[in-house]
Amino acid sequence: MSRRVRVLTGLVAVTLALAVAAPAGAQSLTRERLDNGLVVLVRENPLAPVVAISLMIEMGTRWETPETAGISNFVHAVMVKGTTRRGGGELAEAVAALGGKISAAGDVDYSEIKASALARFWRELLGFTAELALTPALLAQEVDNERDWLLSRVQKRRDNPGDRTFDELFAALYGAHPYALPILGTPRSLARIDHAAIVAHYRAFYRPERMKLAVSGQVKAAEVVAEARRLFGAMPAAGGVAGASVPPPVATPHRIVVEQPAQQAQILVGALAPRLTDPDHAAVKVLATVLGGGMAGRLFAELRDKQALAYTANAFYDAVREPGALILYLGTAPENAARTEAALGKEIERVRTQPVTSDELNRAKSYLLGNYAMDRRTNARLAWYLTLYEIEGVGQGFPDGYRRAVEAVTPEDILRVARTYLGTLTTVVLQPR
Amino acid sequence: MSARAGVLVAFILLLAGCAAVEQAVPPMAASAPAPAAPPSARPAPAAPASGPTREVLPNGVVLIVQEHRASEVVALQLWMRVGGRDEAPDELGLSHYLEHMLFKGTPTRPPGSIDMLIEGLGGQSNAYTTYDFTHYDLVLPAARLRAGVDLLADIAVNASFDQGEMDAERKVVLEEMRLTEDNPDRFMTRRLFELAYEPHPYGRTILGTPELIRGLTRERLGGYYRKMYVPRHMTLVIVGAVTPAEARRAALATFGRLPAAPATRAAAAGLKPLDRGRGVDVDRPEQQAFLGLAWRTAPTNERDVYAVDLLTYILGDSPSSRLNQTVRERERLVFAIEANYGAWEKAGVVTVNARLDPANLDRAEASIVGVIRRVRDEGVTEAERQRAIVTAEASYAFDIETAEGLAKTYGQAETTWTLDNELAYLARLRETTAAEIQAVARRYFGDANYARVRFVPRGAAR
Numbered sequence: 001m002s003r004r005v006r007v008l009t010g011l012v013a014v015t016l017a018l019a020v021a022a023p024a025g026a027q028s029l030t031r032e033r034l035d036n037g038l039v040v041l042v043r044e045n046p047l048a049p050v051v052a053i054s055l056m057i058e059m060g061t062r063w064e065t066p067e068t069a070g071i072s073n074f075v076h077a078v079m080v081k082g083t084t085r086r087g088g089g090e091l092a093e094a095v096a097a098l099g100g101k102i103s104a105a106g107d108v109d110y111s112e113i114k115a116s117a118l119a120r121f122w123r124e125l126l127g128f129t130a131e132l133a134l135t136p137a138l139l140a141q142e143v144d145n146e147r148d149w150l151l152s153r154v155q156k157r158r159d160n161p162g163d164r165t166f167d168e169l170f171a172a173l174y175g176a177h178p179y180a181l182p183i184l185g186t187p188r189s190l191a192r193i194d195h196a197a198i199v200a201h202y203r204a205f206y207r208p209e210r211m212k213l214a215v216s217g218q219v220k221a222a223e224v225v226a227e228a229r230r231l232f233g234a235m236p237a238a239g240g241v242a243g244a245s246v247p248p249p250v251a252t253p254h255r256i257v258v259e260q261p262a263q264q265a266q267i268l269v270g271a272l273a274p275r276l277t278d279p280d281h282a283a284v285k286v287l288a289t290v291l292g293g294g295m296a297g298r299l300f301a302e303l304r305d306k307q308a309l310a311y312t313a314n315a316f317y318d319a320v321r322e323p324g325a326l327i328l329y330l331g332t333a334p335e336n337a338a339r340t341e342a343a344l345g346k347e348i349e350r351v352r353t354q355p356v357t358s359d360e361l362n363r364a365k366s367y368l369l370g371n372y373a374m375d376r377r378t379n380a381r382l383a384w385y386l387t388l389y390e391i392e393g394v395g396q397g398f399p400d401g402y403r404r405a406v407e408a409v410t411p412e413d414i415l416r417v418a419r420t421y422l423g424t425l426t427t428v429v430l431q432p433r
Numbered sequence: 434m435s436a437r438a439g440v441l442v443a444f445i446l447l448l449a450g451c452a453a454v455e456q457a458v459p460p461m462a463a464s465a466p467a468p469a470a471p472p473s474a475r476p477a478p479a480a481p482a483s484g485p486t487r488e489v490l491p492n493g494v495v496l497i498v499q500e501h502r503a504s505e506v507v508a509l510q511l512w513m514r515v516g517g518r519d520e521a522p523d524e525l526g527l528s529h530y531l532e533h534m535l536f537k538g539t540p541t542r543p544p545g546s547i548d549m550l551i552e553g554l555g556g557q558s559n560a561y562t563t564y565d566f567t568h569y570d571l572v573l574p575a576a577r578l579r580a581g582v583d584l585l586a587d588i589a590v591n592a593s594f595d596q597g598e599m600d601a602e603r604k605v606v607l608e609e610m611r612l613t614e615d616n617p618d619r620f621m622t623r624r625l626f627e628l629a630y631e632p633h634p635y636g637r638t639i640l641g642t643p644e645l646i647r648g649l650t651r652e653r654l655g656g657y658y659r660k661m662y663v664p665r666h667m668t669l670v671i672v673g674a675v676t677p678a679e680a681r682r683a684a685l686a687t688f689g690r691l692p693a694a695p696a697t698r699a700a701a702a703g704l705k706p707l708d709r710g711r712g713v714d715v716d717r718p719e720q721q722a723f724l725g726l727a728w729r730t731a732p733t734n735e736r737d738v739y740a741v742d743l744l745t746y747i748l749g750d751s752p753s754s755r756l757n758q759t760v761r762e763r764e765r766l767v768f769a770i771e772a773n774y775g776a777w778e779k780a781g782v783v784t785v786n787a788r789l790d791p792a793n794l795d796r797a798e799a800s801i802v803g804v805i806r807r808v809r810d811e812g813v814t815e816a817e818r819q820r821a822i823v824t825a826e827a828s829y830a831f832d833i834e835t836a837e838g839l840a841k842t843y844g845q846a847e848t849t850w851t852l853d854n855e856l857a858y859l860a861r862l863r864e865t866t867a868a869e870i871q872a873v874a875r876r877y878f879g880d881a882n883y884a885r886v887r888f889v890p891r892g893a894a895r
Contacts, residue, residue: 080752261718333611
């Protein structure tokens, strides 16, 4: 969904449990590549009588241009409105009768259909997921209807001071790189994307080589794989789509002030940060946590608790396939905005010049790994992580490697990555008017 | 929807609030079909084979415990029977202010050390305040059970209210008020609840007013704390990878030792449905309109909650719901629409919220009222009733996934109705007939007996 939502759930979402072992039953993972290239992952997790499905497609903002911005998400908005076999209302009723939910949306590196239901209906749920993915109706009338809805959401984001500020920051930070584009698109791009474009985009990207399917829950892997093969195996292999080749973003310092009616001022400072596969990834995760992870993070402890300059004080770093963004976020009273921005500048300077203490470092690592473990407990999240790691090309061994890399981060690493990545900053201030 | 915690929690977070919280997940019923553990060589895990135990300690603290081995964590939750409804008119916002201050230190825990302790263990903490209760929440590695219970017992009675911390937090609370106002969904929920409940204590602000918060003294806050934070107002819920004996030992050694004191909570009155409509229009900076309608319905302790819950689901909980299919999909009058049931101890409301083009405000409202009228006149179908029930069953099943989800349901049930009701919930839903659903539609929902809040773009013609 929206990038900010994604960033927030990635970092804020759940929490906990540092060296906590993974869920007792959630161990068995099956991975299989069908003949047509589609990857199927099944996590047998007998803990609760539920099932969650994530179907991800390599299709997202990364392959869009200013003219087509939002098309991946648009395709998915239309997709859930019905298949060649049944209309949207009938589909919604059929899914609800499973105690289920199904939704679809675009993101930067992928688009996702996600579904969940009572485990005893896993077969029906997987069937509906396949029906949506493989035989969506994509009716012209629904394209017009959903365009109105998407435009309303674009407007809602623009009206929301926090969302607006994040969007301005991404635009400034990434410049000509497609990560600058809003996932929802723009009024201009949405107006231009027509029914033919939706159908063409769907056909270009829904190819088995670009699709990853994960099922997690109270299921048997062999049965799920067999059913997935039956449902998806007949898709003809179509070859990949040429990868988007766009020059990497170039960091340039910016300071942008946006005026908008609001009660709170928003201050965002962002910098380009390593991609998920970068050796610096773990150190920057720890850096972000030292600064703004949790209530003992520096921004919260210093700027909120001690100086009472802000109510919201967070840091986000969401690594993606291409350069990510490290973002520091403060929400404050308009009359405090200047002081808060200055105080934030001091915190950035401090972390670039003075090593963190071992207490702080340990707190940050525990919090970060605790959050990570906590976030991988529900089947919905487990399924999401399984497909995400396929999409990002890091493999299913990623969690172990990541944990070890975080544990190995030293104060010198923090200093080094702070100097490397927090040198060229983009600042966006939303000033209430 | 839901009198049950799950959905209500999501709702509460719109209403109340403190630190960043996401995630609204509840629990399982004893009556939910026992998941057959698949044959496997792996150790048989977690699905709570037995339900919770409930015990009242001699000083009045209620202790609810359940072993739950989904992962190696323990959820520790303190539920205080203290909330917005307990405040005198010149005390508005004190319950919420307390909730902020409790993490700011005790004589043995300096400011800042509590967050550092929790997060240093890889743990998580959270808290929020509502009309009926104040909720404190820890999730920790299971091995740190005792440290966590110690901490909760300490902050429950020994908070310091350091003057410097208190002054700093004042600004934070004032900031929270602004933040709320910038979020139309959150602000709508608050305004709508206030309007629907007035003049009941539920119809007042939980954050307090800027004037009251600016003038609040330590003495005043401390007095309220000592009066309200007594053992008889406390429920401790422990759910996680710990044995009931371990949990009980930790509770007895901490909460069990707090000196007994009489309960101090005053009775709150109930509420009847509105006899006529009331409305407020608010000029807002957004370019879109927001419409909120609220009908007063059953509180948690009445038999009608089950039928109201199912009705709310059928009206507006999913893409297949009547409001969504009629007002959004067919008539295209709104961009988004949903119904929720906020059930509290003394009064409940069913709300319908929509986001729409301001030009459609009147027609959308008429359409919503028409959808409800049809339920009154014609009832609901058996298929709708079945879907609503299976959805509730699924909601229970998803709750089993986390210890804190389960704990939240138990704590909220104990605080706003009863644990037994919670455990029997799904069975009662299954017994609820289509005729009963129609009957509550007739009992509570009229064409004009609702509260209406409209957020209207500044300068928009309607």
